[in-house]
Amino acid sequence: MTDDPALSALVAHDLRGPLGTLLVTTRTLSEEGLSVEDRRAAAGRVERAVQRLERLADLLRVDARGTGSGGRPPEPPWPLDVALERLVADARATQPGADVGTHLDRGCAVVAEEGLARLAFSSLLEDAVQGRGRVDVLCSRGDRDVRVEIRRSAPSVVTAVEALAGRLVQSLGGGLERRCDASGTVLTVRLPRAPD
């Protein structure tokens, strides 16, 4: 699966967590006398657990495939600020009630393969909104790169999804840094900015 022991441990954790939710919840759903509200809540847990597993599977597939350019032609600029607006809306949809704010500079097109970049950012955002507390997404335009900060008001442990998305970002020519303390977690992603 991966030759990185630390990543393998994270993958095991990210697999076993949602599997635990699925196992307990399916046992619950097989019982008599559940209210409509209980069934609805259980269905929501199942849906979110499946989404977590799907996200992990997508990232593992891309990670195993490798992301070298392989002589492909240069990618057209990808408007990251516009894409983030949509991805944040999608992430909100997966976690109703999530407290997510945005501050997105305009003109933040990046040079990156759109499919991979979209997968990396959607994974990071959905991972963030599934945690506790508020999430703020900031996108700023620098001279040579575009910086995206995903700030969480709660501390968090590194997940396999985050680690794999980070590897994906690095393969696109960018970078990912993580800071975590009692006041929260900040992921900073950089990608090369497309010329105007």
Place this chain on the structure above:
Amino acid sequence: MRLLIVDDDADFREALVHWLSRRGFAVTALGEGAAALGSLDDPPLPDAVLLDALMPGMPGQEFLWRLRLKPGCAHLPVVVMSSHGATEGTLPPGTAFLEKPFEPEALVGLLRTDRGAAKGEASGARKDRSRT
């Protein structure tokens, strides 16, 4: 029987609360170690703690160490729930272990054993997934 669940995975926590409440347990569930330790300042103490090993802020090991220093909690039974296998000898006395994912019936069985957690019945049922 009163239980305290400490796990940062909200969905897993909610699933366990629901399962255990329907079986007559009085369950309090919290998402972080510091808040859970604080909740132990107010009586009554739980009869057992279900603890996630990997949590942000305060990892399970630190929680256990601090828990044992609290008045009345030195011998409180704890079940550590982890996605990583426990290494024999790494868990302190009075601590049982269940590897996620585990059968919820196995957890209930462990809790209803005569202080099973306190005996440190580590992981005996974790692979027992006989479907009914």
